[in-house]
Amino acid sequence: MTVRVVLADDQPLIRAGLRMVIDGTDGVEVAGEAGTGTQAVQLTRHLRPDVVVMDIRMPGMDGIEAAQIIAAETPATRVIMLTTFDDDDNVYAALRAGASGFLVKDMALEDILSAVHVVAAGDALLAPGVTRRLIEDFARHPAPARERPGPPGITEREREVLTLVGRGLSNAEIAATLHISPGTAKAHVAHLLAKLDARDRVRLVILAYEAGLVTPSR
Template identity: 55%
Template sequence: MTISVLLADDQHLVRAGFRSLLRRDRDIVVVGEASTGDEAVRTARELRPDVILMDIRMPGLDGISATKQILAELDSTRIIILTTFETDEYVFAALAAGASGFLTKEIVPDRLREAVRVVAGGDALLSPSVTRRVVGQFAHRPVPAATSGGDRLAVLTEREREVVRLVATGLSNEEIARELVISPLTAKTHITRAIAKLGVRDRVQLVIIAFEDGLVTS
């Protein structure tokens, strides 16, 4: 399987660097580039890439707004937000826009290629230094009484709810498996089923629902 990638960044040297890194692997093909958010939206519509590496700060339409527009039209496309600024503001904006990954531009080459594969495979990815801060910040957000409650989570089995709760506390599949004394494959299966039942894109969205619906609180 070949993974098609669109590069969206206003800096030519950054795009050239990513293109050079990604072309080393035969299963990843850079099919297009964009230097603005508007161009990223137009190019995504035309090429329908599997994965987009999206810069946040670009002229005109920013990367977050471009992400929202693209994902509203292309259900199968996955977007990784890339930035030099590892701040909570950008993390939450990216997650709210539907991004499946958030990484800083200091990422090492092997990690970048792994990130593309992980996201293309339907999973979500955050840099390790961001994940705990995302969970911690969600834990301190008030749960809106009007929109929270167990309605969405009612479709899950008790075991699936427990797995989602552990996902929301920042545990990996392996850590969940150890906690529940099950195999990592079984943990992943429960996560996949919960994603399907709740109609969300990935495990990042599971975290959002878990906190919004009160399954996990501070």
């Protein structure tokens, strides 16, 4: 099955570089290109791609607003945000808007291509450092204190798993920390995704912070 991608960036050179890599790779193709957030939304409505690779800052409608519309109208389409990371204060807003991935433009094009496959498969991907920025954002806007933090309706074990997901641990790392098998850890994450109506792992990270399970001081 071919992964269909829409490229949305107001810099033609960025789109050209991504297209060059994608066009030379089996199993993935560029379905369309957009130079603004508005065009990205329109193309997504028309083409229903698997993934939109989108710059967070574009003229007119930015990537955050576009991602929010795409997530609401075409939930099967995954959005990967691209940004000049150190200059951007909108990581948390982008993830809450519905982005399933967040990458920096100075990453190798091949790494961005790998991210397309990861996100298209239903997983989520964060560039190194994104968890740190999430922590900094929550430090400015801390979650309210709770005697027993955690979303309602989950078990004690699931609460432990959600805490570790919020700290950025992989399934293998969660398994090692809790002394369970990787398959069991994966099952717990799957149950959390279903119970909390979360589209992907990124949403679980956000929920862990919002529930007070993870804070900058822990």
